[in-house]
Amino acid sequence: MGIKAALSKPYANLVSARVNKWKNNAVALQDKWMHKLLSQAKQTAYGRDHHFSKIHSYEDFIKQVPIVDYEDLRPYIDRVVEGEKDVLWPGKPLYFAKTSGTTSGVKYIPISKESMPEHINAARNALLLYIAETGNADFVDGKMIFLQGSPEMEEKNGIKVGRLSGISAHHVPAYLQKNRMPSYETNCMDDWEQKVNAIVDETINENMSLISGIPPWVQMYFDRLAAKTGKKIKDIFPNFNLFIHGGVNFEPYRAKLEAVIGRKVDSIETYPASEGFIAFQDSQKEKGLLLNVDAGIFFEFIPTEEYFNENPTRLSLKDVELDKNYAIILNTNAGLWGYSIGDTVKFVSKEPYRIVVSGRIKHYISAFGEHVIGEEVEYALMKAAEEEGVDVVEFTVAPQVNDPDGGLPFHEWFVEFGEHQPENPDLFMEKVDKLLQEKNVYYFDLIDGKILQPLKIRMLKKGAFIDYMRSQGKLGGQNKVPRLSNDRKIADELVSLTILYKIN
Structure with missing residues (x-):
């Protein structure tokens, strides 16, 4: 030593x-x-x-x-x-x-x-x-x-x-x-x-x-x-x-x-x-x-479901609850006051106070009222990947309101897999969808009520997300691909750049 x-x-x-x-x-x-x-x-x-x-x-x-x-x-x-x-x-x-x-x-x-x-x-x-x-x-x-x-x-x-x-x-x-x-x-x-x-x-x-x-x-x-x-x-x-x-x-x-x-x-x-x-x-x-x-930071927390309300509930640390998603608000010794950085967190312990980052307040999909958050899509994909022995390099999800095949709207997943890809792509897609339904009751209701059809996965070629970030001038440093979007800006770029084939 x-x-x-x-x-x-x-x-x-x-x-x-x-x-x-x-x-x-x-x-x-x-x-x-x-x-x-x-x-x-x-x-x-x-x-x-x-x-x-x-x-x-x-x-x-x-x-x-x-x-x-x-x-x-x-x-x-x-x-x-x-x-x-x-x-x-x-x-x-x-x-x-x-x-x-x-x-x-x-x-x-x-x-x-x-x-x-x-x-x-x-x-x-x-x-x-x-x-x-x-x-x-x-x-x-x-x-x-x-x-x-x-x-x-x-x-x-x-x-x-x-x-x-x-x-x-x-x-x-x-x-x-x-x-x-x-x-x-x-x-x-x-x-x-x-x-x-x-x-x-x-x-x-x-x-x-x-x-x-x-x-x-x-x-x-x-x-x-x-x-x-x-x-x-x-x-x-x-x-x-x-x-x-x-x-x-x-x-x-x-x-x-x-x-x-x-x-x-x-x-x-x-x-x-x-x-x-x-x-x-x-x-x-x-x-x-x-x-x-x-x-040098005084923290506040807003329940995520109230974030866009005119007068959302604001909580100091003593009133937070475990396993509940909050938007995190900062007041700092650099002069930021009541400042929302856009992240959501969840407390996993109060003795001491420990958190996990659960997503972004603006990075969610609610094109149909489902309010699916980053934590949920990451869980569904990674759980399915673990069970199937699949490697995931990167992914992003966007709504598809107008199905090119004339069907119901759906969530479109763009996934770059690693060396181990799904042996049965249809089964893998079905498993991811079921796991997401288990995590989000609103999504389940929309699928069950035939408002949405189950999600679809587009498999991307190796290096697809690097190609995308390069095309946006955002390769490297602190830049990262948003996991969820309410529009198709990223999705359409990926379609034009990198699509290999679709799991149907």
């Missing part, structure tokens, strides 16, 4: 003790953060407009602070972008995290000097809690790769602007800098395919022990390594034993990643967003991600 690994163990135990203290005091800490955030921001333009100085309880908070999305908050954010101080949070932001939205175009999410450390601390805590629980610290002495966006930044009225992953790259602790790959020059490449090839060349002969990134792009990196060497990842990197992932549900990718690796490796799931580091996996034994309740 190297000196870094040896020193990391007592530090991990210290951090574990700190986290255990706050995770068991979550409700009180959340109340503290609500009052602290309000106090710090009461003299800002937003704080004055919404009477922060008169808020003394959560009930007051609900009355004064509306639920918003980026477009709602944009008049304030535009003022911040123009260089005005004390608008949403005291002073000016340290950075803008640049993201792309479907309706808002480019979005500028403020990151303050108070919020930036919380992003770094949460990522660090996830690693240290893993060490404290498992005793495995050997990865600290090896090389680590973070598949991320470019660390290059521009400036807007004196404030640095970049992708969150690129901003975070500037805050990697000094003691990890020598372990970190790829090189700065390679990380700055814009073309994702060139970048992956360069990363392969830089890392192929290194002692890689930790690999981090969004699963589909890590898969591409692994596939390129395997193609170049003819070996499994375990034979290229014998000391690779920890995979850190986030951004999408890992389960649809797990089987294919483990196949190309050649063995199972430990993994840590994180839930970072430009708006704040929301949760992270704190245990290899327990389900779910630990809600980051002592990190």
Whole structure:
């Protein structure tokens, strides 16, 4: 064991003790953060407009602070972008995290000097809690790769602007800098395919022990390594034993990643967003991600079935229930207030508060009143795939209102399979449909009432989704394919690009 690994163990135990203290005091800490955030921001333009100085309880908070999305908050954010101080949070932001939205175009999410450390601390805590629980610290002495966006930044009225992953790259602790790959020059490449090839060349002969990134792009990196060497990842990197992932549900990718690796490796799931580091996996034994309740965020939750109501129920942490889907709302020490990031979560534990990400509030199918969510389609497909020994690389689902064959409407699934494809495609399709009916009673009623016909699956050629993302200029980085759509924009692109044949 190297000196870094040896020193990391007592530090991990210290951090574990700190986290255990706050995770068991979550409700009180959340109340503290609500009052602290309000106090710090009461003299800002937003704080004055919404009477922060008169808020003394959560009930007051609900009355004064509306639920918003980026477009709602944009008049304030535009003022911040123009260089005005004390608008949403005291002073000016340290950075803008640049993201792309479907309706808002480019979005500028403020990151303050108070919020930036919380992003770094949460990522660090996830690693240290893993060490404290498992005793495995050997990865600290090896090389680590973070598949991320470019660390290059521009400036807007004196404030640095970049992708969150690129901003975070500037805050990697000094003691990890020598372990970190790829090189700065390679990380700055814009073309994702060139970048992956360069990363392969830089890392192929290194002692890689930790690999981090969004699963589909890590898969591409692994596939390129395997193609170049003819070996499994375990034979290229014998000391690779920890995979850190986030951004999408890992389960649809797990089987294919483990196949190309050649063995199972430990993994840590994180839930970072430009708006704040929301949760992270704190245990290899327990389900779910630990809600980051002592990190400059006051959380609220709206039952998903009420989200689009004029006055939806708003809950603080103490009133949430297990196994219920909620839209997650953030109030942060970067100046976001009542801010909906569009994600849905479900609590799997309240002692401590752990969540799973169940989908996107706008990524669902309800073209016919069925309100099918991401969690349900992922369950149906992956359960059927497991039972049939099938590999799923990627998929997306869209409604087909006008059946080309003149039949009832249906859900059309676009699936890219791996090496193991369905032996009996019709049976596989039937199994997926039955599993989805079991998960969603509204979908069952529509099928049973002959309003919809059972789903249909289109099987896509290898690399179909990479081709699609390339055609959209969204290959790599933090980009991902939406699993569900209420329109056929993605579906029609896939039809024109990649269809091989349809399961009938």
